[in-house]
Amino acid sequence: MSEYKIVAKPGVGEFVDKKSRFIAHVYAIDSEEQAQGYIEELKKKYWDARHNCYGYVIGKNNETQRFSDDGEPSGTAGKPILEVIKGNDIHNVLIVVTRYFGGTLLGTGGLIRAYTKSSQDGIENASIVCKIQGIRTKIETDYNGIGKIQYIAASMGIKNIDTIYTEKVIIDITVKKEDYDGFEKKVVEATNGKAVFGEKEEAEFVVE
Known part of the structure; x- marks a missing residue:
């Protein structure tokens, strides 16, 4: 690959649906250890949140790909986050989306939409080069x-x-x-x- 996109400066995106709040943090990473460090840091910062879901890729050809629903229904959080990363063709990046539950169930489609939208907003607010x-x-x-x-x-x-x-x-x-x-x-x-x-x-x- 002769050229590829990376995160130059972190970004934050936020999306609210039926009082559920989704906060996406976008970081540049070089290793899984670094990714886990950011994830743990956000879990401590948002200790009272219901979920901290994430997706990340490492390598010029996305050799390493990981995601987690962190308690959300399977396929509604981590995978949509990962798909946003791959859809934007960004490498060596981690997105963590923290969710504060608003009291109303959003359903599978609503969750996928919320995790996708907040992740995309986070990327748009980051500096991509x-x-x-x-x-x-x-x-x-x-x-x-x-x-x-x-x-x-x-x-x-x-x-x-x-x-x-x-x-x-x-x-x-x-x-x-x-x-x-x-x-x-x-x-x-x-x-x-x-x-x-x-x-x-x-x-x-x-x-x-």
């Missing part, structure tokens, strides 16, 4: 070549550039992995081979 797999390199060029390279980078939407001006110009640049070969070819042609590419290394960068 795209993490992209790239290749980082340094290009050495003369002052005649810098404008040409900057033009090529701009035309390809490349923004991860840091330029150092000395007797030569050193450009530290990160390019999407699938765009790198085309970028290098264009730079070589535009500078008649005078631009010198350094070592390549894999790198990730974030686009909001």
Whole structure:
């Protein structure tokens, strides 16, 4: 996967139906231990709530997927939360939805709708960014070549550039992995081979 969405800043969403209150917290996670830590933290914070249901995925390909109904009827809470995560195609994320019971049963459809809506609101209130797999390199060029390279980078939407001006110009640049070969070819042609590419290394960068 060359690019995938992650949570940059947590979010909170809230939904009320027939006096039942659903509070969704959205977190970025890197491990199951971290997920369990957030879940326990919220259980302590909302100690008087009836349920703390959750869903989470870990890995670029969602290798780890977990959910819990925490006492709600099977399939009405954890799975809908997980489906919201997968539907938004977000990775390494945990959503915990705390429910305060309002005294009126919502039924299976009502619960699924409430857990789905609160989870979606939580995601919309979080900051979601795209993490992209790239290749980082340094290009050495003369002052005649810098404008040409900057033009090529701009035309390809490349923004991860840091330029150092000395007797030569050193450009530290990160390019999407699938765009790198085309970028290098264009730079070589535009500078008649005078631009010198350094070592390549894999790198990730974030686009909001």
